[in-house]
Amino acid sequence: MSLRRLWAIVLKELRQLRRDRITLAMIVGIPVMQLVLFGYAINLNLRHLQAGVADQAGTSASRALVMDMVATGVIAPALWVQTPEELMHALRRGQISVGVVIPADFERRRFEGREAVQVLVDGSDTVVQSTALQLAQVPLETRPLRNDRPLRTGATGGSGQVSVVAFYNPQRRSAVNIVPGLIGIILTMTMVMFTAVAIVRERERGNMELLIATPLSRSELMIGKVLPYVAIGLVQTSLVLLLGVWLFQVPVRGSVLEVYLATMLLIVANLALGLLISTKARSQFQAMQMTMFVFLPSILLSGFMFPFEGMPRPVQWLAELLPLTHFLRLIRGIMLRGARLWELWPEVLALLALIVVMMALAILRFRKRLD
Template identity: 40%
Template structure:
């Protein structure tokens, strides 16, 4: 059995670089597409809900009712866009999508408040978007509770009973992302997702392109071994992918203002390992596909499950155990933990070694299977 030879490997690298120089559209995709996707998704993927379109039917029309409305607006979760005069107007606003929330203040609101009587304020919420509905309901409840507490405290002061002291107090401290901004959580994940998709698609066409152009026969008659061919084809894309990664990393930290709390060098090293893993996956797809169209279809067939199973959109802990196991064969799963660990928590390799080992195992497995599938013969 022939050994791995550096000269044969470098010849494949040289050949692939020449092809890349001739294939300028692929170079543009590799360098410009990650920037475009990060900017697009960075602004579009935002789970923070605020300025919810709100209509108000204030039947009381008193200073007390207007004060309550200001309490809602001051939180910036609610934005009053109109004032209604009937339930029919409210329903019409919600039906046609102009408003997601309606606040109905009864006509006896001020009277009952002044007479120390309980009073109810109604809120109608459009539940077609559960995220908006949950945010509106939770924040409205907090606003009303805070207002009720303030009213009760005023009543006690009038009666000379002093300030109201609660028997139980909760003090919270949010770690890593104290302002709980979704962009701080999303941008590291987007960097991993974009790099996976772009690099995998580029190499998925690699061997298939050789078949379609008829140059596979030339490779067959050479003494190049499968491992040398695979690594030789991956190497140029590693540098292209790394350049793209540096660009989107700079964009994420400086343009979107996501702080990098951990080691930059550790992030760079583990990112190279991730790029090699996804490039190898593209090569594996290339050994299966017969045409570039098939390679594209297989690549996209992997991309969607990787988004769902990796924890990019949904927490993996809430998934069934079998689905979590399936997510374990996706390299993005491990890289997302690495990205968020280094970006948000500032942890080191001592906390990320399991994810690093997972990516390394994936690379070894996929490159081995790809070598076994590749045959230096025309099928």
């Protein structure tokens, strides 16, 4: 073995890496991204859950109770309504994660030691459900109802007077929360990967010359490459749904048609993202690297593995740019809470906007040339 020849090969590879900016960016970017995500963005201690309050008592004591709950840092009031029914509608739409119901006879219930407050929780997210249980420990101090002797003295915690009711997943089964999210994870991984190498593969196999000679426009070529994978994505969705219902008894409380419509939005968004990557990558290896660079934040920041509400606000803004974030809200809302697609219109509009932007950028970046 010649050390001189060996050193020549090492220098050649180093120079090649220096020219390959994407690979160089991955070498530095992936460790930095993982450090930032795990050290700064991911927080398992949920705080400031979006909450709705129905204070039917309207007394100083009921208002003080709400302030005590807010002081725990667990909830942040985002909606004030009059009835529990309005809170249930907001829960189903995903507008809030927690609802606090204070009945009109709150004072009487409190002094008699009966259930005085009810906390409604979106149990489709087991982490939110576990965090909300802390509200049951908020003490209810009893005071004289009038100037006469009080019916009960001392302070009583949530063991009897503050009840937490979890909807949609009262058994706290992890599969109920995970299986709908797995649809999004699988589609994100496969759809982006399939199309990320689409244009690059045509160049490497020499097929791009044939495509250049055809009268196809850029839009026709890009959309034509997307359509076959839509059917593949729907087959994957059906497989996960069937196995989820059969093996794990995951409920589908909403419309199956709307489940597929929501899935179609994610499929198209991921395919558009993959095409955008393929217009930037120069080889299939680069395309795979860039796919993983997108997939890692998607799985960590979307709310699939770690609670979305526990992330810092700037990271939440970044997560809003990921199609998987909006799809998870859609699929869990439809499958687990029985929400209608039109009730989740902000997420639908967000996915449509991402589709339009990414597809337009992919078409604009693509050139029917070999250089």
